[in-house]
Amino acid sequence: xxxxxxxxxxxxxxxxxxxxFTKFFYNEQLATEYLEALSNEVNVQVSGExxxxxxxxxxxxxxxxxxxLQLKKLLxxxxxxxxVWNCEEYTIEANPGDFDEEKAKLLREYGxxxxxxxxxxxxxxxxxxxxxxxxxxxxxxxxxxxKQQGLNNISLDMIYSLPNQTAEHFERTxxxxxxxxxxxxxxxxxxxxPKTIFYNRYKKGKLHRPAQEEEVKMYEILxxxxxxxxxxxxxxxxxxxxGFESKHNLTxxxxxxxxxFGAGASGYLPGKRTQNxxxxxxxxxxxxxxxxxxxxxxxxxxxxxxEEELFLGLRKLSGINKNDFQSKFGFSHDLLYSNEIMxxxxxxxxxxxxxxxHLTEEGILFGNEAFxxxxxxxxxxxxxxxxxx
Amino acid sequence: MARKxxxxxxxxxxxxxxxxxxxxxxxxxENTQTVTKREMKEQLLDAMDLERERGITIKLNAVQLHYKxxxxxxxxxxxxDTPGHVDFTYEVSRSLAACEGAILVVDAAQGIEAQxxxxxxxxxxxxxxxxxxINKIDxxxxxxxxxxxxxxxxxxxxxxxVILASAKANIGIxxxxxxxxxxxxxxxxxxxxxxxxxIFDSLYDSYRGVIAYVCxxxxxxxxxxxxxMMANGxxxxxNEVGVFTPKPLPLKELNVGDVxxxxxxxxxxxxxxxxxxxxxxxxxxxxxxxxxxRLNPMVYCGLYPVDSNKYNDLREALERLELNDSxxxxxxxxxxxxxxxxxxxFLGLLHMEIIQERIERxxxxxxxxxxxxxxxxVEQTDGEAIIIDNPSMMPDPQKIQEVREPFVKATIMVPNExxxxxxxxxxxxxxxxIDMEYLDDIRVNVIYHIPLSEIVYDFFDQLxxxxxxxxxxxxxxLGYRPSKLVKMDILLNAETIDALSFIVHRDFAYERGKxxxxxxxxxxxxxxxxxxxxxxIGNKIVARSTIKAMRKNVLAKCYGGDIxxxxxxxxxxxxxxKRMKMVGSVEVPQEAFMAVLKxxxx
Numbered sequence: 001x002x003x004x005x006x007x008x009x010x011x012x013x014x015x016x017x018x019x020x021f022t023k024f025f026y027n028e029q030l031a032t033e034y035l036e037a038l039s040n041e042v043n044v045q046v047s048g049e050x051x052x053x054x055x056x057x058x059x060x061x062x063x064x065x066x067x068x069l070q071l072k073k074l075l076x077x078x079x080x081x082x083x084v085w086n087c088e089e090y091t092i093e094a095n096p097g098d099f100d101e102e103k104a105k106l107l108r109e110y111g112x113x114x115x116x117x118x119x120x121x122x123x124x125x126x127x128x129x130x131x132x133x134x135x136x137x138x139x140x141x142x143x144x145x146x147k148q149q150g151l152n153n154i155s156l157d158m159i160y161s162l163p164n165q166t167a168e169h170f171e172r173t174x175x176x177x178x179x180x181x182x183x184x185x186x187x188x189x190x191x192x193x194p195k196t197i198f199y200n201r202y203k204k205g206k207l208h209r210p211a212q213e214e215e216v217k218m219y220e221i222l223x224x225x226x227x228x229x230x231x232x233x234x235x236x237x238x239x240x241x242x243g244f245e246s247k248h249n250l251t252x253x254x255x256x257x258x259x260x261f262g263a264g265a266s267g268y269l270p271g272k273r274t275q276n277x278x279x280x281x282x283x284x285x286x287x288x289x290x291x292x293x294x295x296x297x298x299x300x301x302x303x304x305x306x307e308e309e310l311f312l313g314l315r316k317l318s319g320i321n322k323n324d325f326q327s328k329f330g331f332s333h334d335l336l337y338s339n340e341i342m343x344x345x346x347x348x349x350x351x352x353x354x355x356x357x358h359l360t361e362e363g364i365l366f367g368n369e370a371f372x373x374x375x376x377x378x379x380x381x382x383x384x385x386x387x388x389x
Numbered sequence: 390m391a392r393k394x395x396x397x398x399x400x401x402x403x404x405x406x407x408x409x410x411x412x413x414x415x416x417x418x419e420n421t422q423t424v425t426k427r428e429m430k431e432q433l434l435d436a437m438d439l440e441r442e443r444g445i446t447i448k449l450n451a452v453q454l455h456y457k458x459x460x461x462x463x464x465x466x467x468x469x470d471t472p473g474h475v476d477f478t479y480e481v482s483r484s485l486a487a488c489e490g491a492i493l494v495v496d497a498a499q500g501i502e503a504q505x506x507x508x509x510x511x512x513x514x515x516x517x518x519x520x521x522x523i524n525k526i527d528x529x530x531x532x533x534x535x536x537x538x539x540x541x542x543x544x545x546x547x548x549x550x551v552i553l554a555s556a557k558a559n560i561g562i563x564x565x566x567x568x569x570x571x572x573x574x575x576x577x578x579x580x581x582x583x584x585x586x587x588i589f590d591s592l593y594d595s596y597r598g599v600i601a602y603v604c605x606x607x608x609x610x611x612x613x614x615x616x617x618m619m620a621n622g623x624x625x626x627x628n629e630v631g632v633f634t635p636k637p638l639p640l641k642e643l644n645v646g647d648v649x650x651x652x653x654x655x656x657x658x659x660x661x662x663x664x665x666x667x668x669x670x671x672x673x674x675x676x677x678x679x680x681x682x683r684l685n686p687m688v689y690c691g692l693y694p695v696d697s698n699k700y701n702d703l704r705e706a707l708e709r710l711e712l713n714d715s716x717x718x719x720x721x722x723x724x725x726x727x728x729x730x731x732x733x734x735f736l737g738l739l740h741m742e743i744i745q746e747r748i749e750r751x752x753x754x755x756x757x758x759x760x761x762x763x764x765x766x767v768e769q770t771d772g773e774a775i776i777i778d779n780p781s782m783m784p785d786p787q788k789i790q791e792v793r794e795p796f797v798k799a800t801i802m803v804p805n806e807x808x809x810x811x812x813x814x815x816x817x818x819x820x821x822x823i824d825m826e827y828l829d830d831i832r833v834n835v836i837y838h839i840p841l842s843e844i845v846y847d848f849f850d851q852l853x854x855x856x857x858x859x860x861x862x863x864x865x866x867l868g869y870r871p872s873k874l875v876k877m878d879i880l881l882n883a884e885t886i887d888a889l890s891f892i893v894h895r896d897f898a899y900e901r902g903k904x905x906x907x908x909x910x911x912x913x914x915x916x917x918x919x920x921x922x923x924x925x926i927g928n929k930i931v932a933r934s935t936i937k938a939m940r941k942n943v944l945a946k947c948y949g950g951d952i953x954x955x956x957x958x959x960x961x962x963x964x965x966x967k968r969m970k971m972v973g974s975v976e977v978p979q980e981a982f983m984a985v986l987k988x989x990x991x
Binding site: 006008021059187188189191212213215216219236237251252258260265266267268273275296298304307308311312364365366367368369371372375 | 955
């Protein structure tokens, strides 16, 4: 049973300098065609109406870049197909500024109950450097607007380790973000990805990232301030008041299934992870032709499933529940990973208690190093097969 | 097919990399219907994957073609391919010795390049008839008139003789084929004289033994003949002769002027030394053909498997490669840091890179290559003289009476506007100015005596980039001369890493030490702990830097549920570690062992 849905809206009024997601400059005609193609994809993939789901996430791009009419079309497509009123968490991503009262009302009318706001940094000069269109005052206006409509479940996204940013500078951003007293915050360290403006600048030596030492300092500042404000860290980059953890993102970390609709979207269905075609014309054509605009399918066998269970699950501070693992796979994680777990414990990166294994604070800093331990060799599973016999 | 000697034409193609040699060769094969369009693989002569990727030719190839001229005569052509890089000058001279003519291909936009010029002079040395072709005339940037003028000024070619062509667009190919029949003389040998077959290459085939590539200069040879190698007197019975079309095509007999192959159950490639003459055992020639100068390896480096369990695989790979590459030498050696491996000798840096790549690709062995070195002679204080081909074996300074290193006489031909640039490079490379002579109004020969060790690094690359590619460069060994050389050791985490030691002139030692510790700091990734890097001469530390401890490695980003991407990242990280070598407690990537080569980048 697939309980989560991700829908990608690849349009933006402005392209940020660091963004490597599937995105295109907004064009009204193209957006209209896109929504039609998306509708076809959803209808081919999911039969029936008002299907029950637990979480829906509309991401981008910038979903709010759509016109009022287009947004309405998108939301009614979703509420026809899925039972949005009984959906536990229905999130839309939004940029401060490209938002008005009418759009906020629309979200409310169609059952959206959570907004993820891309704030990034409280510094107008840096926002400009990032290629962001909004300014600090837009954040205040947009949060007010949302709250007026009763959309109080807001998540505020930040990016740190920005070019020329210091730890002190980031602390000011964190404090200003916390002054909104929102139930959820995310903070991601900037990744320089290929095919972005930042990447080109970086290659030419024109972009100076803070040193690793500074980045660690920022992360410590983030954790300290969140804790003081009563927000609990539940994943590497995510903090929430109790009960406000993002259920949709937890779908990913819990290694549960989800649909991925739209250009470039990723989905996870039993036995396979899929990725959709990214270029818009190709996506639209394929989605209109047969409703299956899939670019790539990665088979997820038992080996991959186990690996992902671990390297995704350990991103959560609560880690992996040993009983859950046992009941999901029919054997204990110890059969495969006792050596790795011993090593990681010795390094001080991992703790094993009665119910769980989870990373320590130090272990989280070296998360990628720790996750690597859980990649299996092809013959590792033979041992399992033998024991089970 | 009956065949008249006067209708045989043997030629090769001389061109700079990228000027269209392979495309032209393909087009010639196509237009003579040697291969049909359907069989045509792009750039047929460059068969090895590596050759095709790098756009260069390494091993020689010889193909027989048939051409009916406009006058209705039937001709037999042999097209012999030549490599284009300075490391393989030796191979070029081999292939040119088998020809009477050469097609000189020059890019219509770029004009004549230095490397081509060197090969043109080789061709002229061999008395070859040159057929000048300006290629790529269909390019928008083409300027054939300028290039014609250049050819006239630089090589003295009559502009009226130049053929304008585009191999890509199939323009001018017929003209070239006609010109070959008119201008290139037929081979001159006498079919009734005793056999003289020049070996210009050889190749080992596991089923047929050694295949000798030969050009028949006198007489003839057929299956069943008993042949004799004139160099060592060994005799064999011929079991196959033939030509390449480009597939091997067995024939009854090879005659004067033929370029083809001989197999005779020869087990050892060493028995068919390139440049040797094959004759008949019962009717031997009196004198062998003039051979080639045999080149000894110039550059030595250590090759080690990243995974120590692959040592035997590496030995087998080298054995296999050696069969087809007589210039490659190797012997086993041991490094404290890297374990068991081999010290290998190469003709030059490109040769080294190609062998390294072939081992990694064809034999799937990840390698660590230590920085290349030349052979040093050391006279110790106890009077004993030793030979050093591995820098880590250099004795301590107090035990050294004198160190001698090989010097070469470097002749650099360059347009006069670049003389300053050439001198600057030569000076930096410890060159000693000898002479400068004007060849004409523009061209100058600059002569330097330079240590070979400076040349094997990046001399040629620097020369090219600082003269816009106009400099051509040749060198010959002068012999050994005393130099103030010292061994520089590198310590990681206070441990000397023998594989990183190198030999450097005392006057440059401090600067080099500083450069290399900085370079290593860049190349070695952060570890879980801090790693000091030191450069030392004897017990004296001359430079130091520190790789800071890794503080963080975690991907914060969510990637919109794209878990496959996260997985790839982790897999890549794991793969990357496999390609690193654990040296003491430090994980060192392959590139770090070549750091000494990359110091001049900045």
